[in-house]
Amino acid sequence: MIENVVEFFKNLPPKQCAQCGEKIEEQHECYGNTCEKCNTI
Ligand SMILES: [Zn+2]
Secondary structure: OHHHHHHHHHOOOOOEOOOOOOEOOOOOOOOOOOOHHHHOO
């Protein structure tokens, strides 16, 4: 059962920045749909 969950997350598409389209790596907090660069104000 646990292996199925892992496979489920593996099949998920990589998180992408909605602004520049760059792949967003794993982060401690959720910044929404933008990468760290685009999120920086
Ligand atoms: Zn971005």
